[in-house]
Amino acid sequence: MLQAILHAAFPPMPRNPRARPLPIRWPWRDRAGRVSALRAVVLALALAPALILAGQGVLQELGPEPAKAALKELGLWTIRLLLVTLAVTPLGRILASPQVLSLRRMLGLTTLGYALLHLLLYAADQNFILPRIALEILQRFYLTIGFVALAGLVVLGWTSTDGWMRKLGRRWKRLHGVIFGLAALGVFHFFLQSKSQLWEAILAAGFLAWLVLWRLLPRGVQAHPAALLALAPAAGLAAAGLEYAWYALATNLPAQRILAANLDIDFGLRPAVWVAVAAVAMPLLAFPGWVRLRNSGRGSPGSAPAPAGADRAAGSAGR
Numbered sequence: 001m002l003q004a005i006l007h008a009a010f011p012p013m014p015r016n017p018r019a020r021p022l023p024i025r026w027p028w029r030d031r032a033g034r035v036s037a038l039r040a041v042v043l044a045l046a047l048a049p050a051l052i053l054a055g056q057g058v059l060q061e062l063g064p065e066p067a068k069a070a071l072k073e074l075g076l077w078t079i080r081l082l083l084v085t086l087a088v089t090p091l092g093r094i095l096a097s098p099q100v101l102s103l104r105r106m107l108g109l110t111t112l113g114y115a116l117l118h119l120l121l122y123a124a125d126q127n128f129i130l131p132r133i134a135l136e137i138l139q140r141f142y143l144t145i146g147f148v149a150l151a152g153l154v155v156l157g158w159t160s161t162d163g164w165m166r167k168l169g170r171r172w173k174r175l176h177g178v179i180f181g182l183a184a185l186g187v188f189h190f191f192l193q194s195k196s197q198l199w200e201a202i203l204a205a206g207f208l209a210w211l212v213l214w215r216l217l218p219r220g221v222q223a224h225p226a227a228l229l230a231l232a233p234a235a236g237l238a239a240a241g242l243e244y245a246w247y248a249l250a251t252n253l254p255a256q257r258i259l260a261a262n263l264d265i266d267f268g269l270r271p272a273v274w275v276a277v278a279a280v281a282m283p284l285l286a287f288p289g290w291v292r293l294r295n296s297g298r299g300s301p302g303s304a305p306a307p308a309g310a311d312r313a314a315g316s317a318g319r
């Protein structure tokens with residue numbers, strides 16, 4: 001299993017009959033074997049939370065229950081990185097950047113690493129008593145949901161290699177489309193264990209709603225500033241709706257008043273409003289490329305064909 005994950009993370013270089021084949025391709029190198037500053041920076045940023053957490057652990061700064069604190073922090077970073085991984089495709093298409101698209105596999109596998117560490121910390125918190133861990137996962141609904149999401153991420157990580165892409169052909173894309181369902185399960189797991197402290201869970205649900213809505217746009221308008229602008233209130237409304245539904249169905253709190261608070265800035269900006277505000281960044285990012293392409297008479301970046309090999313180079317769980 002470890003070998004498969006390592007193989008997926010560092011797939012062998014494509015064969016060049018003249019050059020000596022390198023045994024592994026380091027994640028900070030691009031497909032041509034060149035060091036990529038973008039990949040190196042993104043990888044460093046993605047690994048930073050785990051390294052900081054490890055440092056805090058060594059310095060005993062994680063409070064009275066270090067395993068539990070680290071478990072929660074790793075869970076948070078799993079869901080954050082999963083959403084970032086899913087955002088790679090829209091961002092790459094909006095910026096018409098194959099370099100950005102090529103980050104998908106690396107980020108997807110880093111997310112899987114965080115999820116596995118999250119489980120490891122849970123096991124540590126349970127003193128590695130495996131029968132007890134299995135029973136807890138079976139008996140506690142939020143843990144069962146987390147486990148299913150994690151199992152799905154393992155399958156996607158395992159099959160993210162070029163070899164599996166070739167082997168599965170068109171089925172590969174369908175299989176990796178499951179990532180949205182797994183992200184929804186991850187968000188649900190977040191809601192279930194957040195009880196009434198839902199701020200970031202709603203934010204995550206709103207961003208996921210934006211990502212799903214973007215996928216539903218026709219390909220030709222996915223990078224069009226007007227379509228992206230329309231997605232901002234839609235994602236905000238989806239987040240507010242999910243928040244309302246959660247409070248109404250799962251708690252005794254006044255869901256109507258919480259929904260109304262979205263319109264009152266005296267309560268500060270609610271997560272649904274933040275989702276809409278953040279989503280406005282997308283049309284702003286898309287605008288320069290759209291103007292450039294319009295002037296060159298080639299349509300919008302989303303409708304322009306990706307440079308040769310860009311999608312194949314992207315690979316990964318984040319498709």
Ligand code: HEM
Binds near residue numbers: 073074147189
């Ligand atoms: C076998 C799989 C998993 C297990 C056993 C597990 C277990 C847990 C536990 C015990 C907590 C802390 C609950 C508490 O506050 O006492 C937690 C929190 C969390 N988990 Fe998981 N989890 C799993 C998979 C996942 C996955 C796949 C994701 C994301 C996609 C995830 C995201 C989170 C998040 C966001 C939190 C909340 C952190 C916070 O309270 O700030 N978990 N999980």
